[in-house]
Structures are given as C-alpha cells and as structure tokens.
Amino acid sequence: MARGLRVTGVDRDAAALAGLAGIAETVVADIEGGPWPLPADAAFDAVVVTNYLHRPLWPQLLAAVAPGGRLIYETFAIGNETVGKPSNPAFLLLPGELLSAVQGQLRVIGYEDGFVSSPREAYLQRVCAVRERSGDAAPRYAL
Structure with a gap:
C-alpha cells in the first residue's frame, strides 16, 4: 500500500496474517x-508462493497470474529429507516438477533446482515465470 501496491494474503491461520493488518487485504481460508x-x-500482477506445496492448487495459482504478471514460486525438493524438514516425499518436488507445472502456460524467466546453504541448508526448486499478454510477439534477439 505504501508503494501503491495492493496485496492479498491467503492463509488458513489468521495469526499468520495478522502482520499484514493495515497493509494488505487478508483472506483466512483452508485452501486445501x-x-x-x-x-x-x-488476477494478480504477481503471485508469490514460498515453502508450500499442494499440487492440486496449481491450476488456480497459475490462473491467478494476470496477463503480463509473474509467478514466483519456491519450495522444497527431493533431497531435502537429508538435511531437515520437510522430509515427507509428498511435500517435496521431484526433479524438474515445478518447471513442468508451468510449462505451456507461462513463459519461464528463471528456474533453479538444487542445494542452498543459506539461510539454512535445503534442497529447493524456484521458478519465475510470466504470463504473456495476448498479442505479445515472441522475443527477438540480435547477435
């Protein structure tokens, strides 16, 4: 709000959203x-998801990205069970899974899949992707 942005936070825990009071619209809901x-x-100019994986919601999350908008998604991947939690395979992305989830719907700007040591050791996948505006031409490059 202070920078002219409208923010909507969604969580099932009202206490987790309390820090957004006065700066964002909040929606308390059990999305699972x-x-x-x-x-x-x-539709949102940016959809940001961190440390969360519930695969059945991917269609809704991707649909919420407005034309010209971005999806920024980061969560845990296979391998994380060797360094901490989450360790349940149901909550860990398979190799390339996040990339596959957006391909064909959004244009991938950046993707990472691997180990990070900071702020704590973890195996992560990250993607930043954009929904093309209708009529956008494919990018052209000069050599």
Whole structure:
C-alpha cells in the first residue's frame, strides 16, 4: 500500500496474517480443505508462493497470474529429507516438477533446482515465470 501496491494474503491461520493488518487485504481460508477462496476471475500482477506445496492448487495459482504478471514460486525438493524438514516425499518436488507445472502456460524467466546453504541448508526448486499478454510477439534477439 505504501508503494501503491495492493496485496492479498491467503492463509488458513489468521495469526499468520495478522502482520499484514493495515497493509494488505487478508483472506483466512483452508485452501486445501475448502473451496478456492478468491473469485474465479481474480488476477494478480504477481503471485508469490514460498515453502508450500499442494499440487492440486496449481491450476488456480497459475490462473491467478494476470496477463503480463509473474509467478514466483519456491519450495522444497527431493533431497531435502537429508538435511531437515520437510522430509515427507509428498511435500517435496521431484526433479524438474515445478518447471513442468508451468510449462505451456507461462513463459519461464528463471528456474533453479538444487542445494542452498543459506539461510539454512535445503534442497529447493524456484521458478519465475510470466504470463504473456495476448498479442505479445515472441522475443527477438540480435547477435
């Protein structure tokens, strides 16, 4: 809000959203056990997801990226079980899985899959992708 941005935070835990009071719209909802809490036509210039994986929500998350908008997604990957939690394979991405989830729907700007030592040891996948605006031409490069 202070920089002219409208922010919407979604979490099932109202206490987790309390820090956003006065700076963001908050939506308390169990997005795994209940219906998607945002209108079907809700579109955002940026959708940011961190340290969270619930594969059935990928269609809603991708659909929420507005034309010209970005998806920034980072969460744990296979290998993380060797350095800490989460260690349950159901909550760890398979090699290339996050990249596959966005391909064909968004244009990938950056992707990483590997080990980080800071701020704590973890195996992560990260993607930054954009939804092309209709009529956008493929990028042209000069050599």
